[in-house]
Every structure is written in C-alpha cells, then in structure tokens.
Amino acid sequence: MAYERRAIDETPAQIFLQPVAAPSVLGLLGFAGATFLIGTYMAGWYGVPAVNAYLFPFAAVFGGLAQFLAGMWAFRARDTLASAMHGMWGAFFLGYGLLYLLVAVGAIGAPVGAVPALGFWWIVLAAISYTGAFAALGDNLGMFAWLLSAAVAATLIAIGELAGLGALSVAGGWVLLLSMLFAWYTGAALLYEMTYGRAILPIGYVGRQRAEHRLVPGIGEPGVIRGQ
Numbered sequence: 001m002a003y004e005r006r007a008i009d010e011t012p013a014q015i016f017l018q019p020v021a022a023p024s025v026l027g028l029l030g031f032a033g034a035t036f037l038i039g040t041y042m043a044g045w046y047g048v049p050a051v052n053a054y055l056f057p058f059a060a061v062f063g064g065l066a067q068f069l070a071g072m073w074a075f076r077a078r079d080t081l082a083s084a085m086h087g088m089w090g091a092f093f094l095g096y097g098l099l100y101l102l103v104a105v106g107a108i109g110a111p112v113g114a115v116p117a118l119g120f121w122w123i124v125l126a127a128i129s130y131t132g133a134f135a136a137l138g139d140n141l142g143m144f145a146w147l148l149s150a151a152v153a154a155t156l157i158a159i160g161e162l163a164g165l166g167a168l169s170v171a172g173g174w175v176l177l178l179s180m181l182f183a184w185y186t187g188a189a190l191l192y193e194m195t196y197g198r199a200i201l202p203i204g205y206v207g208r209q210r211a212e213h214r215l216v217p218g219i220g221e222p223g224v225i226r227g228q
Contacts, residue, residue, distance in 0.1 A: 022194045034063020040177065085132045119159070125150075
C-alpha cells in the first residue's frame with residue numbers, strides 16, 4: 001500500500017497580543033460622575049425642573065455612552081458581571097438623556113408628580129442591580145456595595161415615581177449619592193491597582209477572584225487578564 005507524502009507547512013505561526021485595559025475603571029467613574037449630578041438634583045441640593053436641560057447631555061455622554069462602552073469592552077476582558085452591569089446602567093443613562101432631550105425640545109412634557117411609566121424604568125434597574133449585587137459576592141465587595149446601594153436607590157425612586165411620593169424620590173437621590181461614592185472608590189482602587197501593579201485601596205476580592213486575580217498578562221488568553 002502506497003502512502004502519499006505531503007509537505008508540512010513550517011511557516012512560523014504569528015500571535016498578536018491585544019492587551020485590554022480595565023474597562024470597569026471607565027464604567028465606575030462614568031457612573032459616579034453622572035450619578036453625582038442626578039443624585040444631588042434629586043436630593044434637592046439645587047435646581048428647578050428646567051435644570052434637566054443642563055443635566056441630560058452630561059448624563060447621556062459621561063454616564064451613558066462612556067459606561068455603555070465600558071460594558072462592551074468588558075466582553076473582551078471576559079468579565080460577565082461588568083459587561084452586564086455597565087451595559088445596563090449605561091443604557092439607562094442614554095435613555096435618561098434622550099428623555100430629557102425630548103423634554104428640552106418640547107416634544108413631551110416634563111415628568112411631574114406620579115409618573116408610573118418612569119417608575120417602571122427604576123423597577124427594571126432595581127431588579128437587575130439586585131441580581132448583579134449578589135453575583136458580585138463571588139467577585140469583590142466593592143462591586144457588591146456599588147450595586148446593592150444602586151438597587152436600593154432605584155427601589156426608592158421607583159416607589160416614589162409610582163405613588164407620587166416626592167419624599168421617597170429625595171431619599172432615593174441620597175442613596176444614589178452613596179452608590180456614587182462606592183463606584184468612585186472601587187473605580188479609583190482598580191485604577192491605582194492597574195497603574196502601580198499592586199493593590200493600593202482594598203476592594204475585598206472574594207472566592208475564586210481572590211485566588212485568580214493576578215496582574216500577569218496572558219491569563220486565559222494572550223494579553224487578556226480576566227476580570228478587569
């Protein structure tokens with residue numbers, strides 16, 4: 001029996017490394033910036049309803065576009081939690097900006113009093129944020145604190161919008177500010193960790209992440225660090 005001898009292609013394989021920065025830094029700081037403006041307004045620190053015309057561009061771009069992009073980039077870092085949470089909150093801020101753009105141009109009236117339709121926005125945010133908060137218990141406590149406080153804030157605002165209870169919306173604004181602080185702290189901790197190559201501010205890695213989190217390129221696939 002004759003066998004055909006085939007030449008083996010000995011051309012060296014080429015591997016292109018595509019390192020991924022930590023997208024959650026952008027996502028968390030984008031959330032913190034947008035939430036600071038919205039939370040302080042809802043908490044009654046300043047403003048009248050017309051001030052939303054000045055808030056929506058910042059909320060839509062800083063908290064919406066920036067955080068949504070962070071969620072999409074988190075796919076490359078194989079961080080499912082960051083992908084879902086930044087993508088969801090980023091989409092909300094984009095929707096919030098679009099809503100008040102329509103108000104500013106006179107296409108619809110500004111929401112005043114009980115607005116059940118807007119209340120359901122916050123119900124969705126609360127449900128998904130609670131889900132993400134408990135998932136974060138397998139990652140790090142900084143993300144858990146951010147998502148849990150954001151979920152509580154969304155719950156209060158949802159009830160306030162559904163029932164027309166302004167006091168609850170004000171309370172929700174204050175809790176949003178607490179969530180903003182957790183997001184800012186966690187984002188800063190990740191920023192310093194990626195910059196200095198070691199933990200500067202603790203965020204409480206737990207479970208599998210405590211064992212797997214290493215600043216070593218190439219974990220899992222070339223140039224990609226899981227959980228950035």
